[in-house]
Amino acid sequence: MFLNKKFISYTLSSSLILFALSACGSENSDSESASGENNNNNESEFTMEVAAGTMSPEFSLAKTWRYFEEELESQTNNRINVELYINGELGGDRELTEAVQLGEIDAVAPSTGAITGINEKFGIYDYPFLFENREQAYEKLDGEPGQQLLNSLEEDGMKGLGYFENGFRNLTNNQRPVKTLEDLQGLSIRTMENDIHIDAWNTLGANPTPMSFEELYTALQQGTIDGQENPAGLIRDNNLYEVQDYLTVSRHVYSPYVILANLNFYNSLPDELQTTLDEVTRDAIEYNRSLTVEEEEDALNTLEEEGMEVTELAEGEVERFKDALEPVYEEYQDTIGSDIVSMFRE
Numbered sequence: 001m002f003l004n005k006k007f008i009s010y011t012l013s014s015s016l017i018l019f020a021l022s023a024c025g026s027e028n029s030d031s032e033s034a035s036g037e038n039n040n041n042n043e044s045e046f047t048m049e050v051a052a053g054t055m056s057p058e059f060s061l062a063k064t065w066r067y068f069e070e071e072l073e074s075q076t077n078n079r080i081n082v083e084l085y086i087n088g089e090l091g092g093d094r095e096l097t098e099a100v101q102l103g104e105i106d107a108v109a110p111s112t113g114a115i116t117g118i119n120e121k122f123g124i125y126d127y128p129f130l131f132e133n134r135e136q137a138y139e140k141l142d143g144e145p146g147q148q149l150l151n152s153l154e155e156d157g158m159k160g161l162g163y164f165e166n167g168f169r170n171l172t173n174n175q176r177p178v179k180t181l182e183d184l185q186g187l188s189i190r191t192m193e194n195d196i197h198i199d200a201w202n203t204l205g206a207n208p209t210p211m212s213f214e215e216l217y218t219a220l221q222q223g224t225i226d227g228q229e230n231p232a233g234l235i236r237d238n239n240l241y242e243v244q245d246y247l248t249v250s251r252h253v254y255s256p257y258v259i260l261a262n263l264n265f266y267n268s269l270p271d272e273l274q275t276t277l278d279e280v281t282r283d284a285i286e287y288n289r290s291l292t293v294e295e296e297e298d299a300l301n302t303l304e305e306e307g308m309e310v311t312e313l314a315e316g317e318v319e320r321f322k323d324a325l326e327p328v329y330e331e332y333q334d335t336i337g338s339d340i341v342s343m344f345r346e
Helices: 002-038 060-075 093-102 120-126 134-142 144-156 195-204 213-221 232-237 263-268 271-305 315-324 326-331 338-345
Strands: 046-051 080-085 158-173 188-191 207-210 227-231 246-262 309-312
Touching: 046 060, 060 080, 060 158, 060 271, 093 246, 120 144, 120 195, 120 246, 120 338, 134 144, 134 246, 134 271, 144 158, 144 338, 158 232, 158 263, 158 271, 188 195, 188 213, 195 207, 195 315, 195 326, 213 227, 227 232, 227 246, 232 246, 232 271, 246 263, 246 271, 246 315, 271 309, 315 326
Parallel strands: 046 080, 188 207, 188 227, 246 309
Antiparallel strands: 158 227, 158 246
8 A cells, every 4th residue: 555655646746747847838838929929920910902993914003002012011010911902803993982982992092083973072183184294293192282182081981092193194096196176076085984074075076975994995996986095004005006096195184093091991000000001102102103104105105116196286286275175174163162173273
C-alpha cells in the first residue's frame, strides 16, 4: 500500500508540474498570438467596395481605380481593403450612383449625367464650352465652386471626395467635316440621355438622338445616326474610328467624373483613416489627370492614323457656337441655381 501511495503521489506531482508547464506555455503562446494579431497588417478592419461601368482595362479611369486600390491599402497598412468591380458587372453609372446613395456599395466615380437626377446643381458641368482649357477647369473644380457642389452631396447621403477626369468631348460623324456652325445642320448626333445636351444640340441645328453607350457602335455601323460626341480616349478604345470618318476637335464639354462615397461608410472610418482616404484620393486625382492628358494626345494621333479626317474647331467658330447656345445657358440657370452658374461662368 505504501508503495502504491508513493507512486500515486509521485504521479500526481508529475502531472501537476506538467500541467503547470503546459499552462505557462499556453499563456505564452496565447500572448504571442494576441500580440501577433495586434501587429498583423494583413487583417482589414474595413472593406471598401468600389464599382464602375463597363470600360477597357487600359482606360484611364480603370487604371486610376487600380492605383487607388494599391495606394489606399498600402497607406492604411491594409486596415482598409478595397474590392474593385470595374467591368460593369454591378451596373452602369446611374445604377451605381443610386447604389452608393443607398449604401449598397461604398464608392463610385460616375459622369455628372448620372448625378443630376439626384442633385441638379451638377448640371453646370453639362454646360457646353464652360471651360476653355484644362487649367481653367481645374481651378474651378478644385476651388470653391467645385467644393461647394461636393459639399452639397451630403444632403443626398453621399460624400464628394473630388473629381477624376473623363476629358473634353469631341464630335465625330460620317457625313462631312464640321468646321463651322453651318456644317452641323441636320446631322443626327447620339447624345447622352441628358436634357441640357439634347437642348444644346437642338439649338445648334443638329438632330440629337439619346441612346445608351452600349447601343452606339451598332447604330453608327447601321447608319441609324450620323455621329456622336465623346472624349478621344473613348472614341479610340471603343473602335469608333471603324464606323466614323470625320473628327472635329471641338472640346465642347469638359467631362469630370465625380468621386462619391456613401456618407455613412465615410463617417464610420476613424479620423485618421478619413484623412488617409482624402490624401490618397488627391494623389489619385493627380495620377488620373496626368494619364488623361497623355491618353487624349495618344488617342488623337491614333484616330488620325486609323484614317479619320481630323479638324480643329477654330476659335472664331467656338465663339459663334457659344453665342448660339446662350438661350440654353439661360434656360437652365434657375434649375441649377443662378449662384452656381455665376461662380462657374465668371
